[in-house]
Amino acid sequence: MTAVRQLSVTREPALWGLVGNTPLLPVQVAGHARGRLWLKAEWLNPGGSVKDRAARAILRDGIARGELPGKRLLDASSGNTGIAYAMLGAAADVRVTICLPGNASPERWALLKVYGAEVVVTDRMDGTEGAARRARELADEAPDKYFYADQYSNTANPRAHRETTGPEIWEQTGGRLTHFVAAMGTTGTMMGSGSFLKERNPAITLVGVQPDSPFHGLEGLKHLPTTAHPPALYDPAVPDKVAEIPTETADRTARWLARASGYLVGWSAGAAVAAALDVMGREPDAQVVVIGCDTGARYISEPHRWAER
Ligand SMILES: Cc1ncc(COP(=O)(O)O)c(C=O)c1O
Helix, strand or coil: CHHHHHHHCCCCCHHHHHCCCCCEEEECCCCCCCCEEEEECHHHCCCCECHHHHHHHHHHHHHHCCCCCCCEEEEECCCHHHHHHHHHHHCCCCCEEEEEECCCCHHHHHHHHHCCCEEEEECHHHHHHHHHHHHHHHHHHCCCCEEECCCCCCCHHHHHHHHHHHHHHHHHHCCCCCEEEEECCCCHHHHHHHHHHHHHCCCCEEEEEEECCCCCCCCCCCCCCCCCCCCCCCCCCCCCEEEEECHHHHHHHHHHHHHHHCCCECHHHHHHHHHHHHHHHHCCCCEEEEECCEEHHHHCCCHHHHCCC
């Protein structure tokens, strides 16, 4: 009887417990005797990206507020958050609708379908902002049907990083990092982890990473100076510096990581590592932690970007 009762108090699906606690992996950089580069292996999350953390926190919040699983979870996503909602939602009987820009890689669309999500494809020319607009329209049309998660303004997103990513990095480095580098899309990773680390040690330099132009190939990232809708979560005072990385540099760095270290990451992680290498070039003693946002397996349909030049 006791054993049965103990089993029945298991509140969350076992899959949800696999999110987070990712390893911090060393990256060997030639010519750096004192500096160190560490990659937070977010691609090892069960959904293959850092966005599992935000999605789990948003799902928990929706359930706690009584909105889920009664309503469908609705959001716009360039792919990773959508996949995380769909995968974690499948484990908790939460139905999911994702507005996905037509330029998202085919792997993303296919994975959303595999996990049973409804996918509303929006015009590729309108990018993530077009997808967000469509999600808002759907939410306004049928508020009783949808729980509009809105990852760009949902405070559960940065909270996930304040409560998990930031503390993990602090513990894994014994507090010895000098720089924290993260690519910025919703900016949840930077806002949550960055503010946590800064409170622990104000001397840590926070470097936000973004594309160098509004027309870029770094899925999941935003060019903040030109976007019509900056994420509501973004506080420009949090990052000490913002590095703008060209798509070609991000691609080259992702290729280098795969070949030199066996770490297969996507373009946004390539951009973040490129920014970290710039830091190490300027500061030989830097101890840098970079977020490895997602798996490169999600971009295998772009072979020209993986081909050595
Ligand atoms: C591949 C990828 N990298 C980086 C990010 C940025 O993370 P955040 O939204 O926490 O700023 C995202 C967000 O969707 C992403 O999909």
